[in-house]
Amino acid sequence: MTDTMFGSENEQWVCPNDRQLMLRAKLHTGWSIHTFQSERQRKAQALEKRELDLIMSVIHRAEQLELIEQHRIGRLVERLDNMRSSAMGNGLSQCLLCGEVFGLLGSSSVLCLDCCMKVCTKCGIETTAGGQKRTQWLCKICSEQREVWKRSGAWFYKALPKHIRPIKDSILDNRKPVIERGEQLPVARSAPISYTWAQSRVYLSESDGSDAELSECSSDRKTFASETNQRRDSESSGGQVQTPQSSFTSPTRGNVHIESPSSLVSEQSSSSSFNPGLEDEVIDHSRTLLTPPALSRAGSLRSSSTSQKSEGPQADANRDEDDLDQAFGATALVASKKEEEPDVEGYDSDDSTTLGTLDFSLLYDQENNALHCTINKAKLPVPRYKKGLKPMDHNGLSDPYVKLHLLPGASKANKLRTKTLRNTLNPVWSETLTYYGITDEDMVRKTLRISVCDEDKFRHNEFIGETRIPLKKLKPNQTKNFSNCLEKQLPIDKTDDKSLEERGRIMISLKYSSQKSGLVVGIIRCAHLAAMDANGFSDPYVKTYLKPDENKKSKHKTAVKKKTLNPEFNEEFFYEIKYADLSKKTLEVTVWDYDIGKSNDFIGGVSLGINASGERLKHWFDCLKNKDKKIERWHTLTNELPGSGYND
Amino acid sequence: MAKADQRFGQRDGSDQNFDYMFKLLIIGNSSVGKTSFLFRYADDSFSSSFVSTVGIDFKVKTVYRNDKRVKLQIWDTAGQERYRTITTAYYRGAMGFILMYDITNEESYNAVQDWATQIKTYSWDNAQVILVGNKCDMDEERVVPFEKGKHLADQLGFEYYEASAKENINVRQVFERLVDIICVKMSERVDVEPPMVTGAKTTRLTDKPPQLPQNCC
Numbered sequence: 001m002t003d004t005m006f007g008s009e010n011e012q013w014v015c016p017n018d019r020q021l022m023l024r025a026k027l028h029t030g031w032s033i034h035t036f037q038s039e040r041q042r043k044a045q046a047l048e049k050r051e052l053d054l055i056m057s058v059i060h061r062a063e064q065l066e067l068i069e070q071h072r073i074g075r076l077v078e079r080l081d082n083m084r085s086s087a088m089g090n091g092l093s094q095c096l097l098c099g100e101v102f103g104l105l106g107s108s109s110v111l112c113l114d115c116c117m118k119v120c121t122k123c124g125i126e127t128t129a130g131g132q133k134r135t136q137w138l139c140k141i142c143s144e145q146r147e148v149w150k151r152s153g154a155w156f157y158k159a160l161p162k163h164i165r166p167i168k169d170s171i172l173d174n175r176k177p178v179i180e181r182g183e184q185l186p187v188a189r190s191a192p193i194s195y196t197w198a199q200s201r202v203y204l205s206e207s208d209g210s211d212a213e214l215s216e217c218s219s220d221r222k223t224f225a226s227e228t229n230q231r232r233d234s235e236s237s238g239g240q241v242q243t244p245q246s247s248f249t250s251p252t253r254g255n256v257h258i259e260s261p262s263s264l265v266s267e268q269s270s271s272s273s274f275n276p277g278l279e280d281e282v283i284d285h286s287r288t289l290l291t292p293p294a295l296s297r298a299g300s301l302r303s304s305s306t307s308q309k310s311e312g313p314q315a316d317a318n319r320d321e322d323d324l325d326q327a328f329g330a331t332a333l334v335a336s337k338k339e340e341e342p343d344v345e346g347y348d349s350d351d352s353t354t355l356g357t358l359d360f361s362l363l364y365d366q367e368n369n370a371l372h373c374t375i376n377k378a379k380l381p382v383p384r385y386k387k388g389l390k391p392m393d394h395n396g397l398s399d400p401y402v403k404l405h406l407l408p409g410a411s412k413a414n415k416l417r418t419k420t421l422r423n424t425l426n427p428v429w430s431e432t433l434t435y436y437g438i439t440d441e442d443m444v445r446k447t448l449r450i451s452v453c454d455e456d457k458f459r460h461n462e463f464i465g466e467t468r469i470p471l472k473k474l475k476p477n478q479t480k481n482f483s484n485c486l487e488k489q490l491p492i493d494k495t496d497d498k499s500l501e502e503r504g505r506i507m508i509s510l511k512y513s514s515q516k517s518g519l520v521v522g523i524i525r526c527a528h529l530a531a532m533d534a535n536g537f538s539d540p541y542v543k544t545y546l547k548p549d550e551n552k553k554s555k556h557k558t559a560v561k562k563k564t565l566n567p568e569f570n571e572e573f574f575y576e577i578k579y580a581d582l583s584k585k586t587l588e589v590t591v592w593d594y595d596i597g598k599s600n601d602f603i604g605g606v607s608l609g610i611n612a613s614g615e616r617l618k619h620w621f622d623c624l625k626n627k628d629k630k631i632e633r634w635h636t637l638t639n640e641l642p643g644s645g646y647n648d
Numbered sequence: 649m650a651k652a653d654q655r656f657g658q659r660d661g662s663d664q665n666f667d668y669m670f671k672l673l674i675i676g677n678s679s680v681g682k683t684s685f686l687f688r689y690a691d692d693s694f695s696s697s698f699v700s701t702v703g704i705d706f707k708v709k710t711v712y713r714n715d716k717r718v719k720l721q722i723w724d725t726a727g728q729e730r731y732r733t734i735t736t737a738y739y740r741g742a743m744g745f746i747l748m749y750d751i752t753n754e755e756s757y758n759a760v761q762d763w764a765t766q767i768k769t770y771s772w773d774n775a776q777v778i779l780v781g782n783k784c785d786m787d788e789e790r791v792v793p794f795e796k797g798k799h800l801a802d803q804l805g806f807e808y809y810e811a812s813a814k815e816n817i818n819v820r821q822v823f824e825r826l827v828d829i830i831c832v833k834m835s836e837r838v839d840v841e842p843p844m845v846t847g848a849k850t851t852r853l854t855d856k857p858p859q860l861p862q863n864c865c
Contacts, residue, residue: 047703047730047731051702051703054702054703055702055703055704055734058703058704058705058706059704061706062706065708065721069669127839146838146839149837149838150668150834150838151667151668151669153669153743155834155837155838156743156772156774156834156837157772372665431665432665433665434665525712563715564712564715566712567712568711568712568713570820570824630692630816632692
């Protein structure tokens with residue numbers, strides 16, 4: 001390895017400049033390669049075993065993080081390749097992506113800046129790059145290409161870094177049932193057949209700038225939907241038979257970068273446990289991310305699963321993909337079903353119908369007050385085989401997505417949503433959604449509701465099924481995997497939007513500074529604010545008051561953060577006040593949505609002081625008890641205005 | 649400590665919900681406060697006792713910046729000479745550097761030029777650097793004036809901050825500024841100089857030497 005490294009250096013040889021020579025003089029490395037090598041070996045021997053062990057443990061962590069990153073970049077590359085293979089036009093007389101013919105009766109065309117191909121205005125994205133006055137267009141493939149270069153770091157390393165692409169799917173008919181649950185890789189191989197094509201469609205949808213544009217695009221596609229779907233299915237099948245060559249190759253320099261740190265230390269270490277450790281890490285990584293689905297077929301287990309309280313992941317190892325067998329099993333279990341709640345959606349409900357299963361994992365990061373929800377995949381019912389069910393789509397397939405709410409107090413403020421996957425009953429999202437500002441108190445009181453819905457462009461989105469997890473089931477800092485059956489929608493107390501309790505969260509820091517003889521209030525950030533604007537966002541800013549305030553001098557305002565529901569303010573305000581007087585005061589913090597030309601909208605507020613309760617009172621007391629100590633806490637914003645008579 | 653770090657890395661490593669990944673590196677003489685600076689930013693904690701870093705260490709932090717989620721992998725290096733071979737191996741992967749000295753230590757300030765030379769030697773040409781004078785809360789023991797540090801940063805073409813890991817002064821601002829200038833460089837590379845379709849499919853190993861202003865000597 002040493003010779004290889006020096007060989008690599010020789011390939012990069014240039015005449016050293018004066019600065020390099022000066023550096024070598026100061027580093028006392030001498031002037032010849034041989035001497036340099038000897039010097040390195042002497043330094044290597046100087047490190048003790050304890051130090052080497054410490055360094056090796058850091059390298060293990062880095063290798064693990066690097067592997068996860070390689071998988072992430074691999075998924076980005078996979079999606080980009082799928083977009084390319086989904087292109088149908090020739091880019092001259094037809095749109096490059098959707099194949100629409102240009103001309104007098106056709107749509108207008110624009111020229112892509114990067115690939116110089118023609119696309120329709122719906123398959124292109126307007127951009128004003130480089131401060132040019134003239135508007136430029138990019139096709140969605142080239143726009144996605146630029147995004148991949150940003151997200152993967154290729155913009156910096158001047159080539160795509162090393163990555164691991166998703167494992168190719170085996171076709172549906174040849175799929176074998178998985179017998180050994182311990183074998184993780186076959187589970188990955190048995191991903192649904194429509195995964196790659198659905199991913200491509202998702203990214204096409206994501207490239208759209210707005211929902212209206214998306215609706216128009218879909219409207220055009222509907223005119224020749226059957227032909228399009230048929231052709232894409234053929235293309236998708238073809239793609240599976242022959243593995244497409246990756247259009248990116250790992251650069252030599254990238255390999256040197258990735259390998260040299262660990263190999264460098266491996267040379268110095270007499271321990272041979274490096275590679276087995278890495279294998280263990282890979283296995284752990286696979287086990288964490290790939291949850292094998294378990295479909296319960298026992299009558300008692302099924303009845304138990306469909307009750308209101310959700311059970312843990314099922315231990316049943318059987319995975320039966322046969323739809324007919326599943327229908328037969330469902331029919332046989334009619335008698336053992338319990339009485340269901342009245343269906344609020346008005347379905348012609350069949351008691352024996354299963355609503356599908358959902359695989360996900362939850363992790364409560366106690367230190368960062370974050371709840372990570374990883375939505376892996378689902379297995380949804382086939383509508384046309386079930387008697388009495390409304391078909392989700394005319395073609396018998398669904399466009400499923402998952403949305404999360406925290407109960408009680410479900411609102412737009414705490415709603416998270418996955419991507420929509422097109423035309424599949426076995427969607428694989430592999431997506432992590434994160435709630436921030438989740439306190440230990442929330443983990444005791446709150447329930448996470450996970451709903452699977454079918455997105456429909458022309459009608460209201462259809463509900464498929466849901467499951468609920470009381471958060472007190474989770475242990476902090478431990479990932480828990482679930483494979484739950486979906487249930488009908490349970491009724492919740494409907495309240496008017498204005499009377500909703502929760503409007504998001506805010507992280508506030510308090511510190512009484514003896515040196516300055518005053519209170520330092522830090523507005524750090526907000527999370528999951530309610531959306532006040534039509535575009536689904538807000539333009540939030542925060543105001544703080546220290547009350548009572550005779551002269552109204554205690555008003556402070558942060559800067560306005562444009563178009564976000566998770567702003568970071570990181571601003572501090574100082575209130576000059578004696579320590580003895582501080583206990584009589586109340587700090588009022590309000591979050592507003594800034595609107596040009598109109599009165600600003602109130603988003604939420606919180607009060608800290610003697611009259612507060614719960615976490616807010618505790619925060620206030622901790623500030624009083626601990627002088628000169630900065631204390632950060634998350635607080636829930638509510639819709640009640642602290643005080644009265646507010647006008648911005 | 650190692651066990652806690654392991655869990656910390658595991659927790660953050662599993663987070664896939666981010667837009668960009670930036671790798672940052674903190675370098676400088678031993679005992680200027682590199683590890684304390686990183687702990688203040690990542691964990692908001694400070695320890696007065698000095699424990700010399702063994703080789704390398706890193707922490708992961710995800711921040712919101714310009715409506716994007718940026719995941720930072722921040723590497724902490726040992727400033728001692730005997731670890732130099734190990735620490736320089738990580739220069740190549742770093743997109744941003746924090747070059748740190750101690751305002752109460754003239755020797756650490758004089759070494760900034762050598763550290764800048766190492767950045768130029770071992771890192772990519774488009775890496776961004778911020779020069780940080782740490783321990784600015786110890787003004788009574790100051791030996792390097794602000795103007796002197798600012799002047800050196802201007803000569804080297806770096807941004808400049810004075811900070812205090814102990815008093816949490818300018819710690820977040822340094823990292824946020826580094827993220828901002830990396831984002832600007834990223835937009836320049838991708839949006840202003842877009843890669844050609846054919847160019848994107850070939851491996852380009854060009855490594856232009858960095859165009860830092862020459863310091864007369």
